[in-house]
Structure formats: structure tokens, C-alpha cells
Amino acid sequence: MPITIKDIARQAGVSVATVSYVVNKTRWVSPELTERVLKAIEQQGYSPNAVARSLRQNRTKTIGLIVPDSSNPFFAEIAKGVEDAGFEAGYSVILCNSNASLDRELVYLDLLQSKRVEGIIFIAATTQVNQIRPIVNSGIPVVIFYRDIPGLEVDTFRIDNFKAGYLATRHLIELGHRNIACIQPASPETASGERVEGYKRALDEAGLTWKDQLMPRGDNRVSGGKAAAQQLVDSGLPFSAIFSANDAMAIGAMRTLRDLGYEIPQNVSIVGVDDIILASYTEPPLTTVTQPKYEAGCQAIEFLIDRIEGRSTQGPRNVELEIQLTTRGTSIPYTATSELRRISK
Amino acid sequence: MPITIKDIARQAGVSVATVSYVVNKTRWVSPELTERVLKAIEQQGYSPNAVARSLRQNRTKTIGLIVPDSSNPFFAEIAKGVEDAGFEAGYSVILCNSNASLDRELVYLDLLQSKRVEGIIFIAATTQVNQIRPIVNSGIPVVIFYRDIPGLEVDTFRIDNFKAGYLATRHLIELGHRNIACIQPASPETASGERVEGYKRALDEAGLTWKDQLMPRGDNRVSGGKAAAQQLVDSGLPFSAIFSANDAMAIGAMRTLRDLGYEIPQNVSIVGVDDIILASYTEPPLTTVTQPKYEAGCQAIEFLIDRIEGRSTQGPRNVELEIQLTTRGTSIPYTATSELRRISK
DNA sequence: CTGTTAGCGCTTTCAA
């Protein structure tokens, strides 16, 4: 039996309306009454019931954030941006991990709608995002990350994955590498599949060819990178550099190669994509293609709030996040030792 | 103007009560009516308003999670556990980053209370956590991490920080190290201050002495570890091993030492505490004292729900999380080369 | 300048 507005009104000897008005400073109230109200609030430790307010005003000041895995540093950065900028604007965020499960995405989408969040930031785990349609049609603003939903009026944030792959590969080519392997994502349908296309294009333009045996697939995690690197070595083909479709796999590959006696970058150069936090802390630090994460999170919720508060009513905006090559320690010019193989220890 | 229960009742030709009963399966309704209701729901795309329900039932099925920084992998792991176990139990979580600001903690505490969350998991940024008192007294269940609040009826989760420092240092002593430095947290009042006490005790027991010059302070971040390592080297005193009060500083120290020409672990062994994700990915991987994070998050929300649902009404439970030494690559036996200094590059 | 009151959408008692 928590304290309600009535209790305060009673003690202060005013109407509930007056209490509401002083709490919200939403109309002029005489100093005397104001003081009596504030005193009563203070004394009783009154905390206005936001649930009731939300029902009445039809505003929850809450948004939902759906990510595949909030403990993945990449998404954690985005989430932090969302939370920070949301806080500034007076919005709370409900954190939802889909764990890359479509089912769970659906459950959460329903839940968020039911809780009447005023907007949703959706980082879908698969390209199959049509599930979002009913929500969008119901009129609640949505921002989608890294996915394209043709024919849907939503703001989207994404990077040019093709360009990312292209930039990374081009960098290796400019360093003089000719035999450049590629660690691909498990499924070409994933967003980072396009990164591989960028890789191919860069090779093409340089008059180089790509070979299936030098393009093993991984599961997008560190473990997948390890397995892929093993395949690469097992193929027996020469290579002096690797483009990995993401940092996690690049890091896995680094570990395996080192375990097999290769030195990085002396024997093989590696470039990733994403610039996850781990990338700065490998030894040597990983050269990668950076994209904004925290900032993207901030911007996403700002877009959302713009729509929520009716500040932006035009058609969908598609933001292309800026990417850039961050040269660190894993990529060096091709030299005679680049393809040297150490004896396995 | 979203669809309400009335709209469904009207179309189905039943009372709103009946709609409510079929939606919640909370009393028997004849198959005919049930079907009519479900059809109407389907057709109109009705989503029950959880806000109204919460107001009526006085239950929000929501908990608040306050962490210093959700993008810090350590807290991110805990948060993931909270979210996962919360989801299983049907609870949503509002994510709150205090950014280590007392002010922001207070704002969030107020906000959560206002939103009528049913429980709060609070990872305070400072030891100054009395701010939580009013909330606890208001009757809402709270779980506190890593802090002690004498005289307050809250469940707490913590690790034995003294033991962590002791275990780590003991390990180095057993490896034959005699000159063991310590990188301390900036403020001895922080929880990890006790870790330093454990360090001292281990030295004492081994008949070793500690010197202030070999105990520089850092700011608990990677950068602080770098500065501290520099101080250590500048002191000119010999040391063959370092105990760092946390992993972040240990990682910073590793980088600086390596930059100064030391090899790790050949010239100096390092042990940290926390086992943050980065610790597995340094080169070599960091020896550290591990504590459960994801599991602790799960358990914390389960405790909370036990109280919320009245399943546990006894006095406060104080959980001591199990810690253990995880030996990886940065700690090796003392040898003649352990104190060798490389020429700075 | 302040108070009265309807009503937000839902659950649940009570009555039929």
C-alpha cells in the first residue's frame, strides 16, 4: 500500500489536482499550497506512480532495444550509446537479448508492443526481419540496424559491407600481397556476406584471382576463425595475407596460426572488420575496418525520439555509417619472409 | 488509437470481462465465445495494454538493473545473466548505466521506483550506497553486488576480495618469486582495496616484505595500469612479478612493460583479478582470479524473484561467489632471467 | 487561483 496522490492531497488539505500540478509544475499554484504539498510529499516519501501516468497520458517514455547478444562487446557499445542518449532525453530502455533466436525476437516484439514502448531499436539476428512488419504498421517508430526491409517505412542504420571488404582487401594489395585468403561467414546471406563480394572485387581490379580453397567459412565467432585458419593451412596453398569478414574470426585465426608456428605479421598479415574492443588488445593489435558503434546507438535513439515526438515526419531515412580502415599491427608489406612456414611446434 | 479490449468485446459480441478471461485463460469460457473472441483479436491485431494491466494488478513484471557501465565486459556478462534468467521467468529488465556517477544512480533509483519495478539489482559504483535505503525501506526487493550495507535487509552478492588478492599473490610466491610488486586501485576504499590486503598477508606469511615504491596506484582502467607500470620501472627497484588488483590494469601494465622492452612472462610474471573477457585474449593470455559473472547475474534475479513472489521471506542472504585461480600464460616460475631488463627500444 | 470529475484499459468481485 504505497502512498498515492490522494494521501498527499489529504495531508496538504488540497485537491489531487493541485498535487498533480505542483508535482508536474504544469500550472501555477500559490506558494502556500505548493509548500504544503511539497512538505507532505517529503514527509510521506511519495513517489508518483508512473504506470498510472502512462496509462492516462498514453506515453511510457520507454523504448525497447533488441540485440542478438548484449554481452558481445560490439552490441554492448551500441547499447551503451542508446542508453546514454536515451537517459539524456528522459527515456528508459528495456534491454532484450534475442540470443539470435527468431522465436525470442518474436516474443520480445510482442512484449514490447504490449508494454507500449514508444519506439524500438531492432538489431535483427537474421536477414529474415519481416516479423517487424506488424509493429511498424501499428505505427510505432522503429529503427533497424544492418538490415534492409524493402517496402517498409523504417529508419535504417547500416554500413556499406561491400566497401568494408573492399577497403580491407585493397589495403593488403597495396602492401604488396598477392595471395590473399578470405575467411567467410558461415552463411553468405548474412550481412557480412557482402564483405566477401568487396574482397572479390578488390582482387579482380588488381588482376588477382580468388580460389575457393583459400576461402574457408567460419561461424562468425572466434572458434570459427580458428577452424578456418586450420583449413587454410591444411590446404597447402601459399598465402601471405588474410582478410577476415569480421574481427572475431580474425582473432581466432591469429591464435591458431601462432599455435602452428606462424608469426604475425611477419609470416602472414591479417585484416578484420568491425573494430571490436578486443581488436585493440590483441598482440599485435588488429588492423581492421572501423565503424561507429556508441555514436550509432546515440543517433539511433535520437532518430527514434524525433519520430516519437513528431519532430520528423518525412519518409524513412537510411543512414550509412562511416567506415574507415584502422591500420594497426597485423598488416605489413609483403616481404620474402611473408610466406615462410615455421615448423609446427 | 490502438485497439482496446472494448473493440474486441464489441466485435465478438461479448463483455469485456469475457475477453479478459479468454486472453488470460483465467476462467472457463465456452468454446463458441472463445473462438469468437480469438477471431476478433486475430483480425484486429489486438495487443493487450500491459500498462493498464500493471496499474490494475499492481504488478509490472519488470525489474531494474543499475550498473556502472554496461559496455564494460565484466558488467555486460552479469547483465546478460540477469536478462536471460529474467526472460525465463517472464520479467523484463530496464537497463540503467550510472556511469559511475552518484547523481545518476540517484536519478535512476527514483525513476525505477516511480516506474514501479518489482525489484532492483544494484551494482553500485562507490561504497557510498546509503542512497538505497529509502528504496529498501519502501519494501521493494533489492540485490546488491559487491557492497556491504550494514543494518540493511538486502540480499548481497560478493566475492572475498581479500582471498582473491591472497590467492593471486600466493600463486606467484609458489612459483618462486620474491620481489612481487602490486598495482593498487586508486582509492583504498573501493572493494578491490581488500585485494591489496590479501596481497600483503600472503607476503607476510612467506616472510616477504612489501615496499610502498612497489605498490603504485592506478585508476582501475587500462590506462591506469600503464601509468603504474611506468612508475614501477622508474622506481629502479627489482621485481620479477606483479599482482594487479584487477585485469584491466594488468593488461595496461603488460602493454607498457612490453613497450619498454620487457618480455612477459620471461622477464616478469603478472596476475590479475576478475577474468574479464580480454584476459583470455591477451598475448600471452592473462593468469587471473576468476569469479562467476553470468551465473551471478542469473542467481541474483532469481533471488529477487523469490522475494517478489514471496517465496523467500527470511532475512537477508549474503552470497559469497566462488573464486578460483585461473592459470594461463603470464605467470611462470622464477628463473635467472626473470629480472632481466631489456634495453628500451 | 483551485477544485471536481471523467476516464485511460484493464482485472475481478459480485450478481445473475
Next chain:
DNA sequence: TTGAAAGCGCTAACAG
């Protein structure tokens, strides 16, 4: 087996 209606706590007309 179902429905009518009160009421959760608050806001915001409207009235005075």
C-alpha cells in the same frame, strides 16, 4: 456460464 461495474492512480478538461 457470463456480464455489470467498481476502481487501480493519475491527468486535464471544465467549472467556479
